[in-house]
Amino acid sequence: MIxxxxxxxxxxxxxxxxxxxxxxxxxxxxxxxxxxxVLILFFPLWTTVMIASYMFRSGLRAWVVLxxxxxxxxxxxxxxxxxxx
Amino acid sequence: MKSxxxxxxxxxxxxxxxxxxxxxxIAFFAGALTVFHHDIxxxxxxxxxxxxxxxxxxxxxxxxxxxAHPDARKDFGIVLAPPGVARPPYAYWPEGGEERFAxxxxxxxxxxxxxxxxxxxxxxxxxDSLGFPTVGMYFMGIVSILYGLALFSGLIIHLPHLVxxxxxxxxxxxxxxxWQDAHNVIGVLSLPFxxxxxxxxxxxxxxxxxxxxxxVVAFDGKLFDAFGKAIATAPVIAPSGEAAPMLTLxxxxxxxxxxxxxxxxxxFEPDYVHFSNYGDRKAVVEVxxxxxxxxxxxxxxxxxxxxxxxxxxxxGKAQNTNGITNSAMYSLHFGSFGGRTVQWLYFVLGLMGxxxxxxxxxxxxxxxRKRRMEDQPMKTRIxxxxxxxxxxxxCLGIAASFGATMLADVYGADAGLWQxxxxxxxxxxxxxYAWFRPLPRATRxxxxxNAVLYVALGAIDLVRNLQVWTQPWTPQASAVLGVxxxxxxxxxxxxxxxxxxxxxATQGDPNSVWSLDATTAPAT
Numbered sequence: 001m002i003x004x005x006x007x008x009x010x011x012x013x014x015x016x017x018x019x020x021x022x023x024x025x026x027x028x029x030x031x032x033x034x035x036x037x038v039l040i041l042f043f044p045l046w047t048t049v050m051i052a053s054y055m056f057r058s059g060l061r062a063w064v065v066l067x068x069x070x071x072x073x074x075x076x077x078x079x080x081x082x083x084x085x
Numbered sequence: 086m087k088s089x090x091x092x093x094x095x096x097x098x099x100x101x102x103x104x105x106x107x108x109x110x111i112a113f114f115a116g117a118l119t120v121f122h123h124d125i126x127x128x129x130x131x132x133x134x135x136x137x138x139x140x141x142x143x144x145x146x147x148x149x150x151x152x153a154h155p156d157a158r159k160d161f162g163i164v165l166a167p168p169g170v171a172r173p174p175y176a177y178w179p180e181g182g183e184e185r186f187a188x189x190x191x192x193x194x195x196x197x198x199x200x201x202x203x204x205x206x207x208x209x210x211x212x213d214s215l216g217f218p219t220v221g222m223y224f225m226g227i228v229s230i231l232y233g234l235a236l237f238s239g240l241i242i243h244l245p246h247l248v249x250x251x252x253x254x255x256x257x258x259x260x261x262x263x264w265q266d267a268h269n270v271i272g273v274l275s276l277p278f279x280x281x282x283x284x285x286x287x288x289x290x291x292x293x294x295x296x297x298x299x300x301v302v303a304f305d306g307k308l309f310d311a312f313g314k315a316i317a318t319a320p321v322i323a324p325s326g327e328a329a330p331m332l333t334l335x336x337x338x339x340x341x342x343x344x345x346x347x348x349x350x351x352x353f354e355p356d357y358v359h360f361s362n363y364g365d366r367k368a369v370v371e372v373x374x375x376x377x378x379x380x381x382x383x384x385x386x387x388x389x390x391x392x393x394x395x396x397x398x399x400x401g402k403a404q405n406t407n408g409i410t411n412s413a414m415y416s417l418h419f420g421s422f423g424g425r426t427v428q429w430l431y432f433v434l435g436l437m438g439x440x441x442x443x444x445x446x447x448x449x450x451x452x453x454r455k456r457r458m459e460d461q462p463m464k465t466r467i468x469x470x471x472x473x474x475x476x477x478x479x480c481l482g483i484a485a486s487f488g489a490t491m492l493a494d495v496y497g498a499d500a501g502l503w504q505x506x507x508x509x510x511x512x513x514x515x516x517x518y519a520w521f522r523p524l525p526r527a528t529r530x531x532x533x534x535n536a537v538l539y540v541a542l543g544a545i546d547l548v549r550n551l552q553v554w555t556q557p558w559t560p561q562a563s564a565v566l567g568v569x570x571x572x573x574x575x576x577x578x579x580x581x582x583x584x585x586x587x588x589x590a591t592q593g594d595p596n597s598v599w600s601l602d603a604t605t606a607p608a609t
Contacts, residue, residue: 001093014302021303035315036407040414042295043287044280047233051241054093077303 003059005050011066012049016042018073025080086245098238103449103468105231106442108215110476112225112286113442115212115483117435120420120428121568123167125205127561128546128568129490129500130171133553138173139166141189143334143358150176151363153192158363163334164199165356169561175199202501204490207508208483213290216505226290233283239272247273260593261451268444271437278434285418315407318399319361319371319387329366329391334358340393341372341386348401350376353384366391376400377424381409382416439476446472454597461598469598470519470527477531478515480579482508484538487572491546525590525601532583539576543569 024031024038031038049066056062118125130136143163151158161178173188177199186199198218200206207216214221255262272279288295300308332340338355345353353374361369368390375382384400399408416422420431450465450472489507493500519527546569547554553562586599595602 001096005097013298017299017303020299030311032311032314033406035311037410039299039312040284040288040410042299043230043233043284047230047237047283050234051097051237054097055090081305 001054001059004053004056004062007056007059007062007066008050008053011063011070012046012053015049015066015070015073016045018070018077019045022073022077022080025077086241091242091245094238094241098235098242099449101231101235101238102442102445105228105235106446107471107475108225108228109232110439110442111215111479112212112228113435113438114480115208117432117439118483119205119209119212120431120435121571122205122209122419123170124564124568125208126167126170126172126203127564129204129494131550131553131565132169132171132559132561133550134494135171136173138188138190139171141173143174146174146176146189147334147360147363149189149192150178150187154178154180156180158360160359160361161363162357162359165358167356168354169559169564172203202493202499202504204486204500204504207486207501207504211479211483211508216508222290223294226287226294229283229286229290232279233287236272236276236279236283240276243269243273260589261448261454264444264448264451268441268448271441271444275434275437275441279438281417282438285414288414289418316411318385318397318408319359319369320396322361322367322369322396324362324365325367327366328364329368331363331368331370331390332393337370337388337390337393338372340388340395341374344386344388344395344398345374345376345384345400348384348398348403350379350384350401352377353400360390363390369396374400375421378422380416380422381412382421383412384408443472443476446476450598456594456596459596459602461596466524466598469524471516473524473528473531474516474519475512477528477535478512478519480535481515481531481538482510482512484535484542484572485511487542488538491542491549523601524598525586528599529583529587529590532579532586536576536579536583539572539579541576543572543576546572 020038020042024035027034053062053066056065130139143165146163147161150161157176157178157180161176163174163176165174166172175186175188176192178185180195184197185195186197187193187195210216210218210221214225217224255266296308296312300306304311338358341355342353353376355372355374357373359371359373361371369387370390371385371387373383373385376384379401381401381404384404385397386395386400387397388395399405404412413422420427446468450469453462453465455461485507486504489503490500492498493503515531519531522530546565550562550565553565556562589599590601593600
């Protein structure tokens with residue numbers, strides 16, 4: 001329980017943050033016109049990740065799945081910035 | 086849903102609720118009062134009881150500020166008192182990287198705390214930070230996050246029986262079930278309201294940290310720049326170096342109002358004015374105002390301060406998506422978008438929210454009750470004392486801060502100091518009292534003390550303003566009357582609670598921390 005809780009709390013922050021950054025990046029004008037409504041979604045998104053992490057069968061699974069989602073989103077964000085321009 | 090899943094979320098709900106419950110109780114009780122922020126300010130300083138500097142106009146304040154601190158002309162603001170409140174406007178300006186605040190007569194001794202001694206602001210500070218700047222605010226931000234987790238997990242537990250149980254109020258012999266039903270129905274029915282608070286509460290309290298984190302983690306250090314552009318409401322214009330006379334503030338506010346009303350809002354009440362490069366031909370003034378009956382409560386009009394020509398408008402239909410969201414976040418949190426009806430709705434929902442956290446603690450205690458034993462476990466006894474001491478004690482503390490404000494006004498003492506002493510003093514004393522006195526008696530005593538204090542404060546203030554009630558009626562008079570009558574009504578509510586808890590103590594199920602029998606009978 002504690003392990004799943006920690007996974008959700010710690011990995012939820014970068015996951016939510018990068019998801020939002022990615023969404024903004026793909027919006028017209030880099031999301032400048034929608035910055036505040038999108039940033040507001042940070043806490044609901046983080047909370048959702050924290051709550052959902054209790055659904056995992058074990059703590060290890062939570063760390064692995066959330067960890068790899070983090071890497072995937074971060075990689076996508078990096079690629080969009082550096083390749084797609 | 087699997088029973089193990091429900092068990093997991095019940096654990097999450099219980100622990101987040103227990104950890105955050107006390108903070109949330111105070112946030113909701115003080116928050117319910119904060120809805121009437123302006124009315125409490127009027128209650129403290131009604132127009133018929135002038136306070137120092139209250140007759141200084143914003144223009145005079147600006148002149149005195151610039152005489153004493155000429156460098157402030159680059160960037161300063163004037164915070165106006167709410168209409169009808171006999172409170173001085175105060176100036177705000179940055180100096181050496183720090184914020185400075187001062188009213189006209191204290192312009193040479195500026196402070197870093199703008200609103201010391203204002204009761205409405207003290208109640209607000211209790212609501213958002215328990216009255217402790219920065220540390221308290223971060224604490225309440227964490228409380229808000231736990232609150233969001235408690236909401237989500239509560240919903241997951243309750244979801245399978247949502248329709249069947251929602252309106253069930255099983256008021257039979259099993260008192261715990263009645264409390265459980267009340268807890269559930271209030272939680273679910275006010276869910277949209279709670280979602281708003283959990284979300285905006287966390288954001289308002291943890292803004293600086295969150296922002297810095299997002300900037301580093303996901304935005305490549307570019308968030309500050311983007312955010313600055315998103316919330317900017319006035320153009321940045323370099324000074325020309327040529328001096329020019331400024332329009333008066335009254336004139337500028339009037340022009341801002343005219344411009345705002347063209348954007349479809351029904352009202353525009355300026356509450357803050359900001360100048361850049363005051364005295365220069367290219368000086369920019371920004372007037373912020375409150376509009377009623379719109380989600381974009383706060384709007385701004387930026388003008389040239391020499392000729393009053395409009396530079397930028399962010400009001401009503403001229404708001405962009407960023408501006409309207411920013412403004413809506415505040416108005417949804419504070420219930421300032423729909424006049425008196427919405428204020429009362431928020432007040433009632435706020436008190437119901439406080440009940441939600443109180444009942445949550447009660448349910449935790451009740452479900453650990455040993456039905457067949459007179460001796461109750463120590464942890465329930467500790468929790469029960471803390472719940473009574475902190476929750477009922479903080480209601481007392483807030484009443485005490487109202488009383489202290491009144492006394493400080495009569496004796497000309499420092500209201501800011503006495504508000505704090507009275508409030509924290511009563512909370513601490515209540516907690517000690519609830520710890521050492523048999524709990525059923527402590528509960529009854531503290532609730533009666535609340536009842537007496539709330540009714541007495543309302544009644545004394547009614548008598549104190551006796552001559553006003555016979556004068557022609559003004560909106561300020563009815564605001565003050567409203568605060569007094571609400572206080573008396575709350576006192577009567579506390580009296581009912583005191584009677585009910587005493588009935589529980591004498592006639593209820595004997596094996597409980599709430600029962601008089603269990604605590605007086607010798608252990609067997």
